[in-house]
Amino acid sequence: xxxxxxxxxxxxxxxxxxxxxxxxxxxxxxxxxxxxxxxxxxxxxxxxxxxxxxxxxxxxxxxxxxxxxxxxxxxxxxxxxxxxxxxxxxxxxxxxxxxxxxxxxxxxxxxxxxxxxxxxxxxxxxxxxxxxxxxxxxxxxxxxxxxxxxxxxxxxxxxxxxxxxxxxxxxxxxxxxxxxxxxxxxxxxxxxxxxxxxxxxxxxxxxxxxxxxxxxxxxxxxxxxxxxxxxxxxxxxxxxxxxxxxxxxxxxxxxxxxxxxxxxxxxxxxxxxxxxxxxxxxxxxxxxxxxxxxxxxxxxxxxxxxxx
Amino acid sequence: xxxxxxxxxxxxxxxxxxxxxxxxxxxxxxxxxxxxxxxxxxxxxxxxxxxxxxxxxxxxxxxxxxxxxxxxxxxxxxxxxxxxxxxxxxxxxxxxxxxxxxxxxxxxxxxxxxxxxxxxxxxxxxxxxxxxxxxxxxxxxxxxxxxxxxxxxxxxxxxxxxxxxxxxxxxxxxxxxxxxxxxxxxxxxxxxxx
Numbered sequence: 001x002x003x004x005x006x007x008x009x010x011x012x013x014x015x016x017x018x019x020x021x022x023x024x025x026x027x028x029x030x031x032x033x034x035x036x037x038x039x040x041x042x043x044x045x046x047x048x049x050x051x052x053x054x055x056x057x058x059x060x061x062x063x064x065x066x067x068x069x070x071x072x073x074x075x076x077x078x079x080x081x082x083x084x085x086x087x088x089x090x091x092x093x094x095x096x097x098x099x100x101x102x103x104x105x106x107x108x109x110x111x112x113x114x115x116x117x118x119x120x121x122x123x124x125x126x127x128x129x130x131x132x133x134x135x136x137x138x139x140x141x142x143x144x145x146x147x148x149x150x151x152x153x154x155x156x157x158x159x160x161x162x163x164x165x166x167x168x169x170x171x172x173x174x175x176x177x178x179x180x181x182x183x184x185x186x187x188x189x190x191x192x193x194x195x196x197x198x199x200x201x202x203x204x205x206x207x208x209x210x211x212x213x214x215x216x217x218x219x220x221x222x223x224x225x226x227x228x229x230x231x232x233x234x235x236x237x238x239x240x241x242x243x244x245x246x247x248x249x250x251x252x253x254x255x256x257x258x259x260x261x262x263x264x265x266x267x268x269x270x271x272x273x274x275x276x277x278x279x280x281x282x283x284x285x286x287x288x289x290x291x292x293x294x295x296x297x298x299x300x301x302x303x304x305x306x307x308x
Numbered sequence: 309x310x311x312x313x314x315x316x317x318x319x320x321x322x323x324x325x326x327x328x329x330x331x332x333x334x335x336x337x338x339x340x341x342x343x344x345x346x347x348x349x350x351x352x353x354x355x356x357x358x359x360x361x362x363x364x365x366x367x368x369x370x371x372x373x374x375x376x377x378x379x380x381x382x383x384x385x386x387x388x389x390x391x392x393x394x395x396x397x398x399x400x401x402x403x404x405x406x407x408x409x410x411x412x413x414x415x416x417x418x419x420x421x422x423x424x425x426x427x428x429x430x431x432x433x434x435x436x437x438x439x440x441x442x443x444x445x446x447x448x449x450x451x452x453x454x455x456x457x458x459x460x461x462x463x464x465x466x467x468x469x470x471x472x473x474x475x476x477x478x479x480x481x482x483x484x485x486x487x488x489x490x491x492x493x494x495x496x497x498x499x500x501x502x
Binding site: 025026301 | 389392393397398399400401402403404405406407408438441442443444
């Protein structure tokens, strides 16, 4: 097993499959009266969050607690970071406190990689800048496998702001490892030139959502980040919604079995309409539930044994 | 799944192998345990068999099969994975987690019989008791094992024992079952050469 989880590309087929299989066992705990396992008793997991986050932080916290680990939540607001402490000094502080794992979310791409060189424990990337978010990719893969029964051979469209999306990057890397075919869809201004070839050969790019929809098993809608809406990547929010938003008529053009995913938080009416978000095809709520199981699996596989 | 005790000594220089139970013996022993369960539980009513992976699982199925042949009662069978409850998780590389499958009726208020292949230090059974505690509240818990080789490190004993094998800590007992290994056999490795 690997020591850190920094990128969706860190995982080979066997390791990724082991995480998904372990997550399936962890999911059974959620159905029990006592939602607790003793596997990480006495281990300390630090949630180091330099960026706002609700579901990811809570999901990691729930996962660590269900495995009986001690959890320390650190958010940059209200900490010594506002007094100017550097990431390295913060890392060394955590190290001195005996953190066995650090779950980090940071606005700078690559921060988790730096951190991994400074601490002895495991580092889990919970989203760094516009770079990667590997546990999101794992929970997306888990959700697809649970709904559709397989990953190899699936056709997945990732739609929206690929340029700024760490979710998209991690998903392309992981899904192509697991044998799915990814098509990136969005306005040309939001898809970096040559990203498909640079991330994973075999990935396609399309600027026309309507032509892609009839041939996919999964549509993954990305959040349009509000701060980008006025950055002239596209003329107006309404135009974006008309060309790349998933609404009822577009959803009905999907194959019968196809599912609709969204990593959240959603802009209802922008990239996805409420009709689609609340339809039976939508896996948005399942993704949150599966997130806890997948993060339990990751923490257990990184920390459960003596892998040092 | 026998749990090696911490103070296990290194394997001897010239390993010897001795067959303790051959295929027909294993079947006779399973038959006898099935009869004993029926006798001690007055017909195996309100009883659930839970196998501890790996080899406790097929043993539990066989016992249920024999019980239904002898007395025509269907005893629910399940699997109890104990990986996450082991006390030596940190001493080894991360172990893969296996499935826990409880029978549809659950185990609350039932008489649960844990089934394993070898009873050794007792640590596997302790882990199983902890795991059981988290998945339900049985009325009572019993233990059935194919082989008891002694050297307990915890105050645990079996209610049904297929075969007592006196061993030294230098020896190891290996159970093979047709469902997993292709043959039914119990072998003793590393005993005095005969």
